[in-house]
Amino acid sequence: MLGCAADCNPTVAPAPTVAVLPPTAASATNLPTPTLSQENVPSTSVSLSTSTPSPIPVINPDSTAPTSLNGDGQAAFRYLTELSTDFAPRSSGTEEELAAAEYLASKFEEFGYETSLQEFTLERLSQELSGLTLDGPDSEDVDVIPLVRSATGTAAGILTSAGLAREGDIPPGGLDGKIALVERGLIRFSEKVERLADAGAVGAVIYNNVPGNFQGVLASGGSSIPAVAISRKEGERLLDLVGREEVQATVTVTIDSIPSQNVVAEKAGTGQGVVVLGAHYDTVPGVQGANDNGSGTAVILALAEEMASQEFPFTLRFMTFGSEELGLRGSAHYVDSLTDNQQQEIIAMLNFDALGSGESVEILGDRALIDRAADLAQRDGILVTRGRDQPASSSDHASFRRAGIPVLMFTAPDVSRIHSVDDSMENVNPGLLRDTVRLALSFLQLPNPFDQGL
Template identity: 40%
Template sequence: MKSARRLIGNVSWVALAIALILALVACGDAANDAPQSAQASPPPSAASEQVPTPTIAPSLTAIVAPSTITTPTATAAAQGTSGTSTGATATIDANADAERLSETAMPLLTQFVADYSPRQSGTAGELAAAEFIRAYMEDLGYEAKLQRLEVEHIPWDEPFVTLAGEGRPDFFSIPLANTGYGDVTAPVVHVGRAFEEDIPDEGLEGVIALVERGEITFEEKVNRVADAGAVAAIIYNNERQNFRGALQSDGRIPAVSLPREQGRELLRLLDDEPGLQARVKVEPVKLDSQNVIAELDDQPADCGVVVLGGHYDSVANTQAAGDNGTGVVSLLLMAGELARANDGEEPLPYAVRFLFFGVEEIGIYGSEHYVDALNEAEKAEIIAMLNFDAMGQGDASIQGSAQLADIATSVATDAGISLNRVQTTRGFGSDHAPFINAGIPALFFFGNDFSIINSPDDVLEEVDPSIMGAHMVVALEMLQEFECKPQE
């Protein structure tokens, strides 16, 4: 292993410096703190099978109290508490470093969630968090900018399927990917699995088609009923749970899914009341958001770039301490270490870019936008992408490209750090996914307990800081293993 302790050797002193600064700021602002009400709009109630499902929760008030975060500059933070040069040592114990990093992270995390929670996707709260991150990175010596984006999003704050009449049940429906949009009220007609022989001779003009899942694709089912004149399609599952299906091309009519039992309940209601009216509403809203992009201006320009990233937005009604305050704070602390290493005798032979993504919670839109905006040469220069998300609970875990997982496992073993490697062909709904889809090696650092993310229970008291410490040590050591990737 190369001089893997060089970056980490500075951390222990920097940890004390930042912690001291934040403690003094917190004391100075305590008298001016006032309760802040949380936003009342509920988060999504369901999502893709590959993404942990946000939990609908009642509105909370006084979740956090605002205060002021002091951003340490690269110069100030580079000194230990005695004011002497920190220096690097080859005998630093990685587990001790992980512990110190964990202790450093918590004061910063405490202040971040106090001032910037919730930071719901596409809101003023999200923008305020982005501006803080940009200012923090600039104070560390980075050139930081906001990358603006507009997303079209289907809100989950009301049911997509409702029945006419009082006392009717609400249905847990999920829009299919690439669904058409619309708000229609019409009679419901059952058409089996939407084979050709299931379509009545008179067609389906002006009705909502109720379709059972199975045997043919969603695309075939939806197109067939649309061709017959249906104004919407409800596809109920042939298994107990609900599902997030996808159309291969843009749909012409709204198309949503139901769990099996709710589909059968709707069938029973149709037997009792032929011509039962339902409303299917799938209409998008446009949201403004932004990514934060930060780089040092004196890095190597022709040896490729390693990207470190994570999202900073949240759902409503939560501190979002674990998801993803932990990722934000870890990235900020690592950015400080890399800024100081870049000024040292042995800077990294390649560039490092920090990315903080918006609108992740409603569809990883920020990272998708970033990757989509890259040309082929810009994609080719990326050596690796390391993603930090939801590191609050469980075991320190990784998942992603095999070659990066091998490096992470190796350096963790050498450092005496326990790291859980998740080997699966299924993806996880986080910001490394668009990079992998673009052919860029990427690795996801997370805690493997998702039980309280996206809920009011995701608070500081539930965060296990050792996960952040372990992941930061492993990531900093990994950076010593990457080599120059010459650019053509």
């Protein structure tokens, strides 16, 4: 996703991946801004709004609102079931992601769209090549996930507990030359890692405060030392071990190159201009990703199926983006591949991400588009809230916004389970998928949806 927001601290919801050369030559990895994946300090639902939004009241819904939607949006939930059952996880840059892309391309072709795969290669912090090794006669490897924006390289030292990495948790003698073992929670990842580095640590190992591993995201400055995440079970085991004996450890964070792809499906309009409807289809490793972003991908398929037999005054370009969870890579590649004239042809971009959990549809983006969508929601009896982009958060609409293209994003207020094993079908609200399909279709069926205020 929207991975939640890049550097928060939830007690329940993990976040996305990324990589220090030896401490003498550590270098921050200059990677694109990753998706909203943060640690949220409270264990409550996280909204994209910077303040608590008020639902837009439903007043006298217009009985003439469009009712042509097949199955009232039930197709979206059917596609979500297929994605979550047959194509999950869909971790960025993997064979599973490719299989999902081929499935999506086949559906667009079935609907009658001109369809293609746009392939690209990217560098990422590698979970497979990174690691934590307990050195000694019986060397032991521990599974890790590098924190996004970690430095790359290898560091070795005595593994030392430092609590939650608060000021009072740092040992009196500091952490010079040591690998710090700390628990997730209470303060941001960036604050933890920076404090550990300032105390002399050459590496940071953060263990989860709930079952399973997680992907954490550091703030935009990255880190000066390698920082990795491990599961709570492994963390508690290592905590007990270092309490009984001296443990020498080595932390490695490494970059590799991987292939990924976007799916592009197009239907020519009767007039000028292009409207892009997009959603990322990849997930973070090891999760079903039903909300983030099976929900948005399923809505894209439902809209494409519904709109295939209709004519519009603009060209429809449906896109599902790969490797969003590694920093909006797919959408950034697509926008960068366009000429200035091709960018100027795009009237607007509608983004669908993590829209399946909560009580209302949330809309954010350009004010003129938000206002128009809110008016339609009121007319059609759809409960919506107005959201705001958070500075530390992002999704694929940001790649288009940077190019000066108007954007409208459809999401939902509750992202507390994204990037965790709890992001599963049973935690998706089918009504939100239905309402998002209804609202987006009503918006695009307006006689001139993009003619004012843009």
